């Protein structure tokens with residue numbers, strides 16, 4: 001069994017438990033549930049922003065501990081002030097060391113879109129995302145059927161949330177693409193075995209229909225890569241480790257953006 005299978009099995013248990021402790025009615029009564037989500041596309045394409053989706057990630061199954069001291073408010077505010085177009089906040093606890101409270105805390109101090117970074121397998125999690133103050137959800141093609149992608153995409157958009165579909169190869173892209181998506185993210189990391197290759201983004205660039213935003217995800221560690229990805233049509237760049245692995249992720253993004 002690969003790591004992704006393990007994550008999904010654990011996620012199924014986690015969602016079942018969450019449903020027992022917090023009802024849909026309670027989620028709908030959360031203070032953030034009725035806020036109007038920010039529009040991801042507007043911030044990704046904004047002239048005064050960088051297209052960077054900057055991620056708050058404490059640990060990962062591939063790297064173990066990445067940063068054990070960073071504070072979510074401080075780091076996400078620094079990302080925002082440095083010109084990030086959006087924030088990505090891991091809410092998976094067991095494998096990535098995140099939690100709902102991280103997203104809620106980031107929401108309270110930032111006015112740019114926030115992606116709930118998690119493994120979505122149930123509509124209930126989309127309601128949680130909305131209740132916590134997210135603007136955008138991730139759907140990972142390799143763990144969902146095409147029917148689930150349509151269903152979850154529609155449901156998220158009906159709540160005003162934007163939808164980012166993550167793919168890793170052409171087969172996933174072709175079977176998963178549907179109208180209920182806002183952006184397609186090409187993950188340069190294979191979630192099954194953790195190998196990374198930026199070439200994945202270049203290979204798929206012209207296979208993504210023009211009506212979707214194009215996002216390149218993972219293993220982006222220098223500004224030159226962003227320049228070349230822009231040339232082949234990418235609008236957004238999801239960066240985690242490169243900033244989080246430093247003692248001061250805020251300083252790391254400022255230095256990076258200074259060289260863009």
Ligand SMILES: O=P(O)(O)OC[C@@H](O)[C@@H](O)c1c[nH]c2ccccc12
Pocket residue numbers: 055057117118119140166187217218219220238239240241242
């Ligand atoms: O830290 P990196 O290599 O810059 O990668 C960020 C992000 O793309 C990665 O965390 C990620 C991409 N897809 C995911 C799905 C689940 C969890 C995490 C991820």
